[in-house]
Amino acid sequence: MADARDAGVKAEDEVVDLCRELIAIDTSNYGDHSGPGERAAAEYVAEKLDEVGVEPAVYESHPGRSSVVARIPGADPGRAPLLIHGHLDVVPADAADWTHHPFAGELVDGCVWGRGAVDMKDMDAMVLAVLRQRLREGRTPPRDIVLAFLADEEAGGTWGAKWLVDQHPELFADCSEAISEVGGFSVTVAENRRLYLIETAEKGIAWMRLKARGTAGHGSMVNDDNAVTELADAVARLGRHRFPVQLTTTVRTFLEEVCAEFAIPFDEDDVEATVARLGTVAGMIGATLRHTVNPTVLNGGYKANVIPGTATAEVDGRFLPGLEDEFFAEVDRLLGPKVTREFIHHLPAVETEFEGGIVSAMSQALMAEDDGAKAVPYCLSGGTDAKSLQTLGIKNYGFAPLRLPPELNFSGMFHGVDERVPVDGLRFGVRVLDRFIDLS
Structure with missing residues (x-):
């Protein structure tokens, strides 16, 4: 060197x-x-x-x-x-x-x-x-x-x-x-056309610890207040729940640009079909169409014949910009009255407009090095x-x-x-x- x-x-x-x-x-x-x-x-x-x-x-x-x-x-x-x-x-x-x-x-x-x-x-x-x-x-x-x-x-x-x-x-x-x-x-659209994805938004992060409390007891007994059962039901409800598609400003703009490039109509009732055209980045973009919650950790009990008094789980929640309150309201509804939550990590969603001198500078710099370039905004599913x-x-x-x-x-x-x-x-x-x- x-x-x-x-x-x-x-x-x-x-x-x-x-x-x-x-x-x-x-x-x-x-x-x-x-x-x-x-x-x-x-x-x-x-x-x-x-x-x-x-x-x-x-x-x-x-x-x-x-x-x-x-x-x-x-x-x-x-x-x-x-x-x-x-x-x-x-x-x-x-x-x-x-x-x-x-x-x-x-x-x-x-x-x-x-x-x-x-x-x-x-x-x-x-x-x-x-x-x-x-x-x-x-x-x-x-x-x-x-x-x-x-x-x-x-x-x-x-x-x-x-x-x-x-x-x-x-x-x-x-x-x-x-x-x-x-x-x-x-992201390649055609041989001489590429979209360059500029991140202008991020989903918020809510890593949460869930806790259910119940009545401890012997594993051989009938127990209608089992913390593990209560927690498992709540985690299953969260994990299986599919939040509705909600298009933020950034995601809507991105999808409109994609449709224009592929010369297809923007069908708001089937945006997932548009995302599917994006190949390898479809998973990243698809996760920005809606809120998500994924269970990641389960803990409960310490012996096979002992019903524990508490059970815990950890989940990874990601919420869309501007929609944080409704996200947590739905999470609490799914958890039910017997399961509480606390934050392990909580960071806000971010969204910035795709305009102004700095965006123009990005676009011009890209096009100077790639005459098939077009800069478009997108939302990051992570943080x-x-x-x-x-x-x-x-x-x-x-x-x-x-x-x-x-x-x-x-x-x-x-x-x-x-x-x-x-x-x-x-x-x-x-x-x-x-x-x-x-x-x-």
Whole structure:
């Protein structure tokens, strides 16, 4: 690898090595206070920024849970800064399940393989590569850029974005807009036509613990107040319930754009047929048509012949933007009077309008590198650090641009095995981000 401090090093050349080196730092997040890998990754990023004259600050919310924040001055200090943020942690991976070791960062078949290749060390690498080149060349952005490489996103951001927003809001308070992960990737419509999905909305998160109470007793006796039975009935009602389709502004706009591209009428009574045309991303988009609740954990009892007094379960609820109250009302109806709920994790839904100068900048940057590109808004079924940052009034967009081969099941690799990102996609993303910064 060439010396990164050499002004001749180009972002398109450097991005692959940066991505591989980041993947090789195991930043697995198990949802507890561990995180030595996050500290190592934060120090790596801080060093890469320091090499090109940026003075980063490392913030540690808990031993090993480290985030990096830096500010790059722009040409117009009177404009509100642009926030570009990414997370350094990844979900765990079992090497036995993978074709190539998840923390080796191998380059095979034109792709960089490993945990984090798409979620989201690819974007971290693209941002580093672009800004390192710009700084080496003395190219000033139009406005200040605030960079944030964050800990703990994969467990809700408690020790990363949320902690920084709570403890150091001044770092981001003057930012008007932000870009980050899970957006800007292509979906092929035809040979010379691709939709680039810009994330402008996210479903809310409600991880809940359910509890049923009953009368404890001997397993041989008749018991009409069995906590396990009550809980099992409630969990089954939740798990089998199918919420109705409800089209939010973002989802409706997305479906209208898809129908226009496929030259089919927009049938509001059969939107799932439209989603089915989307191939590998159909599952991700389909989950944004309605609220969802999925049971994930059951606990009750400690011995086969003892009826316990309590039983618990955990469920993963996701609610649509603007419809949180009705979601919980329906959940409570399904649970019934004998089962209570409490939050394990509760984060709001997010929705931002798809308009304005920043959206125009995304569209122009994409079309400059792909004349078959069209940017469209979509809603993410999961969640990102945007949930914490939006509390400061920052408009968040998922924009980690990648032009992908049509056969690649990109959405299926988030938290999946054999996660990988095409090298050509990384290089494309670098070019688009560089143009976007100039236009934003």
